[in-house]
Amino acid sequence: MKTAMKKLLFVILLVAGGLVANAQKFGYVDSQYILSKIPEYKVAQDQLNQLSIGWQKEIEAKYSEIDQLYKAYKADEVLLTEEMKQKRQTEIEQKEKDVKELQKQRFGVNGDLFKKRQELVKPLQDKIYNAVQALAERENLAVIFDKSSDLTMLYTSVKFDKSDEILKDLGYSTGNNSGTNKTNNK
Numbered sequence: 001m002k003t004a005m006k007k008l009l010f011v012i013l014l015v016a017g018g019l020v021a022n023a024q025k026f027g028y029v030d031s032q033y034i035l036s037k038i039p040e041y042k043v044a045q046d047q048l049n050q051l052s053i054g055w056q057k058e059i060e061a062k063y064s065e066i067d068q069l070y071k072a073y074k075a076d077e078v079l080l081t082e083e084m085k086q087k088r089q090t091e092i093e094q095k096e097k098d099v100k101e102l103q104k105q106r107f108g109v110n111g112d113l114f115k116k117r118q119e120l121v122k123p124l125q126d127k128i129y130n131a132v133q134a135l136a137e138r139e140n141l142a143v144i145f146d147k148s149s150d151l152t153m154l155y156t157s158v159k160f161d162k163s164d165e166i167l168k169d170l171g172y173s174t175g176n177n178s179g180t181n182k183t184n185n186k
Helices: 002-021 031-036 039-079 082-107 112-138 163-170
Strands: 026-029 143-146
Touching (some): 026 031, 026 112, 031 112, 039 082, 039 112, 082 112, 112 143, 112 163
Parallel strands (some): 026 143
C-alpha cells in the first residue's frame, strides 16, 4: 500500500510541477490612461467635439426652422384652402424627414462622426495595439487585458500594469518618475 501512495504522490507532484512550469504570464494595460497621455489623442478629441457641436447646431437650426414653419402654418391655418394646407403640411413633413436623415448621416452608426473618429483615433489605437503586441512578445506574456474595457477586473496589481511601458515604447512620457500613478483597483 505504501508503494501505491508513493506512486500517487509522485504523479501528483509531477502534474503540479508541469503546471507550474507551463504557467502563463499575464499583464494588463489601461488604454484610457495611455490615450490620455498621448497629445495627439487630445487634439483628435477636441476636433471631434468641435465637429459634433457644429453639426448639432446645424440640426438644431433646422428644427427651429421647422418649428417656425409649423407656428406660421397654425397661425394661417384658418385662412388657407385645403390644397394650401396640404401643401404646407407636406413641406413641414419633408423638412422633418430631411433633418432626421441629416441627424442620422452625422451621428448614426456609420455616420460622419463615426467615420471621422475612425480617421483620427483609429491610427492611435492601432499604434497602441502594435506596441502591446510587441511588449507581449518581448516579455513572453500569454495575455494582456485592458483594464478600461468592459472586462471586470476585481483586483489588479500594479506590478503587472504595462501601461507606462507601452507609453515609453511609443515615445511618450508618463509624467511620473516612480512607476505608475494609478491605483490597484479599477
